[in-house]
Amino acid sequence: MDSYLIQMNGNSDVHVHRNGNSLSLGKVKSRKPRWAVRASEMSKKTFNPIRAIVDTMKVEPNPNKPMISLSLGDPTVFGNLPTDDEVIQAVKEALDSGNYNGYAPSVGYQSCRQVVAAYYSCPEAPLEAQDVILTSGCSQAIELALAVLANPGQNILVPRPGFSLYKTLALSMGIEVKFYNLLPEKSWEIDLKHLESLVDAKTACLIVNNPSNPCGSVFSKSHLQKILAVASRQCVPILADEIYGDMVFAECKYEPIATLSTNVPILSCGGLAKRWLVPGWRMGWILVNDRRDIFGNEIRDGLVSLSQRILGPCTIVQGALEHIIHRTPPEFYHNTLSFLKSNADLCYAALSAVSGLQPVRPSGAMYLMNVQGD
Numbered sequence: 001m002d003s004y005l006i007q008m009n010g011n012s013d014v015h016v017h018r019n020g021n022s023l024s025l026g027k028v029k030s031r032k033p034r035w036a037v038r039a040s041e042m043s044k045k046t047f048n049p050i051r052a053i054v055d056t057m058k059v060e061p062n063p064n065k066p067m068i069s070l071s072l073g074d075p076t077v078f079g080n081l082p083t084d085d086e087v088i089q090a091v092k093e094a095l096d097s098g099n100y101n102g103y104a105p106s107v108g109y110q111s112c113r114q115v116v117a118a119y120y121s122c123p124e125a126p127l128e129a130q131d132v133i134l135t136s137g138c139s140q141a142i143e144l145a146l147a148v149l150a151n152p153g154q155n156i157l158v159p160r161p162g163f164s165l166y167k168t169l170a171l172s173m174g175i176e177v178k179f180y181n182l183l184p185e186k187s188w189e190i191d192l193k194h195l196e197s198l199v200d201a202k203t204a205c206l207i208v209n210n211p212s213n214p215c216g217s218v219f220s221k222s223h224l225q226k227i228l229a230v231a232s233r234q235c236v237p238i239l240a241d242e243i244y245g246d247m248v249f250a251e252c253k254y255e256p257i258a259t260l261s262t263n264v265p266i267l268s269c270g271g272l273a274k275r276w277l278v279p280g281w282r283m284g285w286i287l288v289n290d291r292r293d294i295f296g297n298e299i300r301d302g303l304v305s306l307s308q309r310i311l312g313p314c315t316i317v318q319g320a321l322e323h324i325i326h327r328t329p330p331e332f333y334h335n336t337l338s339f340l341k342s343n344a345d346l347c348y349a350a351l352s353a354v355s356g357l358q359p360v361r362p363s364g365a366m367y368l369m370n371v372q373g374d
C-alpha cells in the first residue's frame with residue numbers, strides 16, 4: 001500500500017511524500033474567490049415523506065366535526081402503549097453497571113449477537129452469533145442491507161403500497177426503485193406476475209415487508225413460498241423487513257420467510273422498536289440467513305465494513321438486550337396485541353362507516369390501509 005505523509009509548514013507550501021519521495025506542490029491555490037457552500041447532491045436526493053409530515057405537522061381539528069384519531073407508527077405518542085417494566089429495569093441496570101460506556105465492536109457485542117441469534121434461531125433457519133449484525137434501529141439494518149447488496153445504477157423491488165423508507169434510502173444511494181403491486185382484494189398479497197415481470201439483470205434485491213406497514217397484512221405460508229419461488233427462479237436475494245414479526249392477531253400465524261427456504265439468501269431486518277414499543281432506543285439487527293453459502297464472506301465482510309462507518313447501536317441498550325429479550329413477560333406481548341387488535345377493529349368500523357372509504361381489515365402490525373379509489 002502507498003503511504004502518504006502530508007506536511008503542512010504553515011507557509012502554505014505543501015509537500016506530499018509518497019513512499020519517501022517528496023513531491024512539492026508549491027503554493028496552494030485558493031479554492032474559490034468567494035464563499036459558496038452548497039448542500040451535497042446526496043442531501044438533495046434524500047427525502048423522507050413521513051418525517052417531512054410528522055416533524056412539521058400541526059394538527060388543527062375542525063371544531064365542527066368529531067375527529068377520528070388514526071394515530072401514527074410511533075406507539076409511544078399517546079401514552080396508551082407503554083413498554084414493560086422489565087424493559088425499563090434492564091436499561092437502568094445496564095446504565096448503573098457502568099460497563100457500557102465505551103465503544104462496542106461496530107457490529108455489536110458478541111454476547112448480544114449471541115442472545116439475538118439464540119432467540120431467532122430455529123431448526124429450519126439456524127443462526128449463530130456471527131449471523132447477527134446489531135444496528136441503530138431497523139432503519140440502519142435496512143440501510144446496511146441495501147448498501148451491501150446494491151450498487152448505484154442497480155434496482156430494487158419494493159412493495160406498493162409500502163413503507164416509504166426503502167425509496168428514501170435507495171434514491172439517496174443512486175439505486176433505482178421498481179414498485180411491485182400489492183392486491184387489496186387478496187388481503188394485500190403480492191401480485192406475483194407483476195413482481196416477476198420487473199426483474200432484470202440489474203435487480204439487486206427484493207424487499208418483502210411482512211407483517212406489513214401500512215397494510216396490516218400477514219402473508220400465509222403458501223404465499224411466502226410463492227414469493228420465494230420467484231426469488232429462487234430469478235436468483236434475486238431477499239431483504240425481509242420483519243420488524244413486525246410476531247405482531248399478528250390470534251387468527252393467523254407469522255412465518256419468518258427464512259424458515260421456508262433452504263436456498264434463497266435472505267437478510268432479515270428487525271429490532272426492538274415495535275414489538276417492545278421503544279422506537280427511540282434505536283436497536284435493530286440484521287439476521288443473515290444463507291444456508292447455501294451464496295452470500296458467503298463477500299456479503300458478510302461487506303456488512304462488517306459498512307457497519308464500521310458508524311458504530312452500531314447504543315451500548316446501554318446493548319447491555320440491556322439480554323434481559324429485555326429474556327425477562328419480558330409473555331403477558332406483555334399478549335396485552336399489546338389485544339390492544340392493537342381492538343383498536344384495529346374500532347378503526348375499521350369507524351372508517352367503514354365513512355362513505356367512499358374501503359378499509360381492508362388488518363391481521364397484524366399497527367396499521368390499516370384503505371383501498372385507493374379511482
Ligand SMILES: *Cc1c(COP(=O)(O)O)cnc(C)c1O
Pocket residue numbers: 073136137138139140163209212213241243271272273274279282283284
Ligand atoms: C418502524 C419501521 C421500521 C424502522 O424501525 P426502527 O427500528 O425505528 O428504525 C422499519 N420498517 C418498517 C416497516 C417500520 O414500520
